[in-house]
Amino acid sequence: MDRDTAKEIILASLPNYLAQKGINISRKFLCMNPDHQDHSPSMCYDRRRNRCHCFSCGCDADIFNLIQWDYNTTSFPETFNLACDLFGIDVDERKEKPKERPKIKPAKHGRTRISEIKKAEPEVCDKVYTTMQMLSPLTATDMKYLTEKRGLSKERIKKDYMRMVTAPEDRKKLIRKLIKLTGYTKDTLKYVPGFFIDKNTGALDYSGDNVPSISHGTNWCNNAGIGILIRNVDGQAVAIQIRRDTASKGNRYCWFTSIFAVDSVDYDGGSTPGAAKDIIIPENPQTCLCITEGRFKSEIIAANRNIVISIQGVSAWKGIDEIIKKLREQHEIKSIFLMFDSDIMGNRQVFNTISDMARTIMERIPDMKIKFAVWKIKYGKGIDDCILSGNLTRVKYVDAEYFMETCNNSFDMLLKKYGVKSFQKMKSEDRKIFGKYLQEENEKRLLCKNKKEANPEEAA
Template sequence: MQETRESFFQEVLENVRNISIRDLILNVYELQPGLCPFHNDRTPGSFSVIDRKRKYYCWSCGEQGDAIKFVRETEGIGFPEAVFKIALIYGIVTEEQVALYNSGSTFKEETTKIVRSYDNLWKNSVEDHRAEPDVISNVLDIFSQGESVIEGSGKKLSTKHLEHLKQERLLTDEEIEKVGYFSIPSRSSRYLKHFLQALEDEYGYDQHMLKGVPGFYKKKGDVSKRAYTFLSIKGIGIPIRDLHGKIQGIQIRKDIAKKGEKRYIWMSSSFANDEDTMEFGTGSGSPIHVSIPTKNKYPYVLFITEGIFKSEAIAKHYQAQALSIQGIQNWKQDLIHTIHDLEEQQNHPFLNIIVMFDSDVASNINVFESLSAMVEAMKEFDVKIHYAWWEKDFGKGIDDVIQSGYQDKVNRISADTFVSTYRSLIDEIEEMHGMKIRDVLKDFGNELIEEGFDDKIKPLFLKQR
């Protein structure tokens, strides 16, 4: 129970740390740019918000911190309350999830551990503890072999997980092998022995090479060969691969997700920086998965979606490259760099980028806000950006649509047209009710914006049929 709850809080924390601090401070809290809220500041320019570093800094009074510290100081609340407040604002969690988490009897004890972990990361910088990309890739390459590293008895995928991928996800053996899905291994002494041996045989690594690899951490004070261990939760491991096919992170599809819990979590170990018992934990970051088609028929087209099952379905069906961001807020860290790298690798720019988030953008303001910011950031490319949408009756995600044979129900319009029309809808609703859109939706529900979407935005897509 403790590990599940810790990993839930850690997943929320990872997503909160990826939100735009500029959006939070300037739009959500509506502060005047350049003026510090922590002293009687009358001269714009002393207060800087650095989105790239996710920090704010006042050159006059010296106040500095991240989004979580800003909310703590502004609201006068504790660390976990600030994390969940931001998470609720950006739709990362629901009120029900927060209530369920807070109802746990060990809530304060577990959260204290994570707070100390986060404070350590904030002071020392996550990047300083992260292993080199090639080391991460090599370690996770062995780890993603699952218990097949145990000679003679281990399997990469359990029967249950293989059936899920084949029968529910309708994946072929080739597709399963291409991504490299595996069952998260148990943390047994037997597995760790074979894992470390495989790591040494393949790459010449000893246990110390696990330092800085997301998901792994060391038991403090333990000097044995098996001092390092890892986050082990029963589920399907999903390798996140870069444009070279190298693994840079692992997502876990949990076998059991209780009410209010997320089904998908990162393999992360930043919770493990408890100064009493554990050390050398590392966060997952938010690596972007690059799905490469077997035959790239449209090298000048790039798709962007949320989730690996979706990007792989896109790459197969549309025969073009697709990027998967793991969570609507998580594009900020690597998306622009990844697009640049892909263009450099293929030696020509993309001419069209097609964004395919879930159909619930019609009622989910958080999906729209993330999409809007992402489209704005991609304008540095000389490319036409489109947004594709379909009605929810045909499937929530594009993978559902493709599996059900409703591809002809997918239409696209200019992303600028989509964003400007959606923004006008929001302005209209705010003017009508005399309050900010999030307050309106809190009082009247998401159905209000969905009705406006059907009236003003849906017809724009239907014209393209």
């Protein structure tokens, strides 16, 4: 059999592969992406596209992706050959063949639910993380990156940034000092996200550069990088986000977590920061609240005396309404500005997610004015790019209802032009082109100076 025919047969075998793993494809199942420790079923099988999609982490996978994750293969040829072995397919030009046919691995079940995972109190996490920061100064290279590339002040860097200590001996030294300075025992620290006890040695440890990690699908976890303290509405450091020194595309940022230890027979304790929201409250803040994605965007916005909530991933917004209510008890807030990447106007998945957030806030806090930040993507993708490149005056603010209505009308217009069936059958490259047209149409409708109904205000 030739390779192209074999590939088509393997792709069509996805439902069978899932069934042999013990998965009921008519229901949601645990996400198989190794970078997503799913604790409640969030992945489903899409019959129309013959792919698996996770509604939590957003990953989209065919059978080759699943096999690569299940067997930790490193290249497509290796994955393809393994797939042939799994399904007993004989490819003409293939020289080496297995002595025996491998078995399909069953799906993982029985993980502890996120709601059931024990986590140290916020005041404990705050004391531990701020002590870690004191013991882990940044390098000269880190300082240069944060000041020159990200435009951060030395005061902000001193408050929330550190170098992650990851080497085994360095971790041991840091942990000894941490226990001494905080006064916490191992049994308390093992529930601070990132920490756990190794049952083989009885020693407290945390995820570094030689700690086995199920969550990353590899034998070793690489957390070397810049640590960022994530603070809650009370100013407590409740999580650490890591900007890795080296990482593949899409994996530059990760959480300081020990969720991999929760269900392991080798470890005791372990916890997760969950979808922690990051709040920056500057001195003498203005009366507006900004919501964005990512710490470095919120830093630039907060530098203009705005209170900022940053979500780490657009789908991690749930619970934000409660944070807003608590902030209103402490500060005068008259309006909310949603400041997400400019390509939200062409990316329907991001648009739909943020629209759900906006409608939830409108419903639960009806007296609050909500507006979207809008600018042409040529001035910078993110709000930080736009501001740092000197294009702050290009940013306009549009009423949330009008913004969502306009974007939906543009989408419906293009959908009618292309046809619903044609849109559903679009390949990834065609969807990118569609998204580009949608972006251009929305920029024209929302940013045209002659459109009185848009009436965008000047940037704050």
